[in-house]
Amino acid sequence: MEISQGLHLAKTERKALFKMLSKLRKLNLIVEVAPGKYRLKAKKTEPEERKSDRKEAQVSRGGQAGKAISGRLVLHQDGYGFVIPEEPIPNIEGDIFIPRHAVEDAMHGDRVAVEVRRTGFSAQGQRIEGRIVRVLNRAHPSVVGLFRYGPHGNVVLPYDTRIHHQVEIPPGQELTAALRKKLGFAAAEEATTRGRRLPRLPELDGAVVNAELVRYPRGGLSPVGRVIEILGNPAISAWTRRSSSASTTCRMNFRRKHYTTPKRARNL
Numbered sequence: 001m002e003i004s005q006g007l008h009l010a011k012t013e014r015k016a017l018f019k020m021l022s023k024l025r026k027l028n029l030i031v032e033v034a035p036g037k038y039r040l041k042a043k044k045t046e047p048e049e050r051k052s053d054r055k056e057a058q059v060s061r062g063g064q065a066g067k068a069i070s071g072r073l074v075l076h077q078d079g080y081g082f083v084i085p086e087e088p089i090p091n092i093e094g095d096i097f098i099p100r101h102a103v104e105d106a107m108h109g110d111r112v113a114v115e116v117r118r119t120g121f122s123a124q125g126q127r128i129e130g131r132i133v134r135v136l137n138r139a140h141p142s143v144v145g146l147f148r149y150g151p152h153g154n155v156v157l158p159y160d161t162r163i164h165h166q167v168e169i170p171p172g173q174e175l176t177a178a179l180r181k182k183l184g185f186a187a188a189e190e191a192t193t194r195g196r197r198l199p200r201l202p203e204l205d206g207a208v209v210n211a212e213l214v215r216y217p218r219g220g221l222s223p224v225g226r227v228i229e230i231l232g233n234p235a236i237s238a239w240t241r242r243s244s245s246a247s248t249t250c251r252m253n254f255r256r257k258h259y260t261t262p263k264r265a266r267n268l
Contacts, residue, residue: 068113068114068115068116068133068134069083069089069113069114069130071083071084071085071086071095072086072109072110072111072112073098073103073108073109073112073132074109074162075103075108075162075163076162077162079103080098082096083095083112083130083132092127092128096116096129097129098114098129098130098131099129102117102130102131103132105216105217105218105219106132106135107140107164107165107216107217107223108160108163109140110135110138110139111135111136111137112132113132113134113135114130114131114132114133115130115132115133116129116130117129138213138216140213141212142210142212142225143156143158143167143210143213143223143225144158144160144208144209144210145157145159145166145208145209146159146206146207146209147205147206147208147209147211147227148205148206149200149204149205153169153170153171154169154170154171154174155167155168155169156169156225156227159208165217165222167211167213167223167224168222168223168225169224169225170226172198173225173226174198174201174204174226174227175227176228176230178230179201183198202233203230203233204227204230206233206234207233207234208232208233209229209230209231210227210231211225211227211228212226212228213225214226
């Protein structure tokens with residue numbers, strides 16, 4: 001076969017080439033002019049090309065022009081993601097690729113609507129790329145992460161690296177019910193602590209918390225939340241373990257020094 005010879009392919013690599021050619025022929029992109037010989041299909045005239053593009057857009061949207069595809073967004077820690085369609089899309093294999101700049105205000109796990117931007121081809125078949133145009137349902141009522149005090153405001157850094165937004169915690173909203181009680185604030189005084197800059201609390205600084213989202217990402221703005229639960233503090237736990245270990249070592253050394261085992265008395 002001329003193509004495999006021109007590409008200097010070994011016999012073991014020709015199977016993938018035949019598979020690719022077969023898919024391109026089914027997609028009507030190449031024409032077999034003779035056994036083992038192919039050529040690109042003749043370029044269409046402009047009106048025909050526009051008509052074909054419209055038809056392809058209808059197929060990409062499940063046969064319903066003007067409607068977006070709905071599915072579940074799965075983000076990668078590097079920013080890009082994929083939308084898993086709720087229904088199979090004719091002539092399309094795999095999920096819809098979403099570039100980083102096209103994720104918009106969606107978060108990992110959200111149910112979203114996607115507008116198809118362009119199609120392409122890979123060894124697995126036809127693939128499509130899209131842009132998120134609307135969030136249909138949110139997946140995260142709350143986010144677990146590390147609480148950090150900051151000079152410009154407090155934040156929670158999500159533990160799940162697929163959630164790319166840090167959650168802003170307004171002043172006063174970092175207090176759980178237990179911390180509010182400890183500081184002497186009654187439950188009815190919650191409104192009075194909102195917006196007030198409070199002192200750093202050792203229970204919160206560096207703690208793992210659960211933050212309820214009261215506003216989701218919108219127009220490039222970060223989500224906003226309030227701390228509803230403190231799950232633990234790695235810094236305090238590590239300090240406690242070190243202190244406990246040091247205390248145990250001191251006790252053992254003291255015992256060795258002051259409570260030595262008496263020698264046996266010699267038999268007379």
